[in-house]
Amino acid sequence: MAPSLGSAIMDKGLRPSVRLGAFLRTVGVRDVDGAWKQAALRRIPAVARALQTETARVLQGRYSAGRVSDALAQAAAELRQALTAAASPEEEAANRALAVLNTGPVGLAEMAADILTRSLRPSLRRVINGTGVVLHTNLGRSLLAPAAARRVAEIAQSYSNLELDLETGERGSRYVHVESLLCRLTGAEAALVVNNNAAAVLLVLSALARGREVVVSRGELIEIGGSFRIPDVMSQSGARLVEVGTTNKTHQRDYEQAITPETALLLKVHSSNYRILGFTAAISREELVQLAHQRGLLAVEDLGSGVLVDELPTYGYEAEPTAAASVKAGVDVVTFSGDKLLGGPQAGIIVGSRQAVEKIRRHPLNRAVRIDKLTLAALEETLRLYLDPQRAWAEVPTLQMLSLPKDELRRRARGLARRLRAALGQEARVEVVEGSSQAGGGSLPAVEIPTWLVALQAEGLAAHQVEERLRRGDPAVLVRVQHDQVLIDPRTLLPGDDADLAAALAAACGLSE
């Protein structure tokens, strides 16, 4: 493998320039800012000279002359930018730039080589999640079970009966592929799936409450990531929000007093990503349903995560509301995400009474938030795993990671630590320590999940520098930084990640691979 720019630079000049900064401080040179910067800017090699190097000649064999010159010019511009923006030569970016300058025109040509390689690399790519956040929203939330991924590949590469009833030869519905599974798993009469849960909530409110009032407790007016706020979704749907109660307490009488002839439904929203603790009150799902039905209204619940298994407490977690429990309590329409605790693809799942679901299905907005066939394939296969809950716990990665026994995590942390010590030698101190993982993705918010971590301190490098190098590497590795230590949680590592992680850390610590 060709060394990446990162590793090339790290090998060459980092440590000397760190020492330069320390040296200047010890000899009492304080205001060196202008001086070091001006000197460094003057040392940026000319593109014409870099073009003469062997590295540039090799590049010209692979890319057009124009692209090589452009890449060299871009490299020079990046160096200038990094140096100009830096407040001190010890900043990571300035440090990297100074390291390139130490290698002259060859350094610039190597930077251009890296720019050209990167330009061919896909933008969306695999990363290694060492953070221990299982449903990491920025890292793609849930991973698909192998069986689900295989189904996606199969359906993607062949024609399918997406909207054809093979028995009758007539036009069919794409929803049938998951509807009966969802009904079986939740006890609901009918089900519909859309692009994500945000779309599900918007669609449900549009179809059932447009131009009318929706009553929600002030304790449930949530915002989740990506600017999904209940009040905003409500106004988009054309329904009018009627807030009741207070942040910490909402009583049955608050709902009762808010109901008017304009009211369409009572909405309950699961406080996915926060908890209100202390002096609190909320009415139960059963009470909300009873009140709604007494007044001839619908009860709707946005469950957020929406779990399909009952065993969370067996693994030491607080019970999350399951979709089946909501349906059983009589909620008319329940919505939840496909890629949170369920552990499937991004999707919004709507289950409930036949009449309500039918009305939602026919709403024109449903076409705009339609689920695609690859998602359907992944969702169907994931739901099939749930027909045997034990199989779901064993094969759905989200559940698997959340249910890893602590002993197993310790064994994995020790194995990783051994591998890292072997790869890094004197370059880092590596230990195994206790810590905690997180469910993430706005699920199980207040829960610290006990785990074992690998804690690492690299010789001569701050933890945030190691973090940055790992993140910018290929494959990128995401870690946590705490008390100037790099922390790696084996809970979210996949088989095979350990070897790549060791290579990435070796490169980050300036060792050749």
Ligand SMILES: *Cc1c(COP(=O)(O)O)cnc(C)c1O
């Ligand atoms: C996560 C969440 C949503 C949005 O779900 P997406 O699938 O991310 O669109 C809506 N409501 C609640 C309560 C949530 O937790």
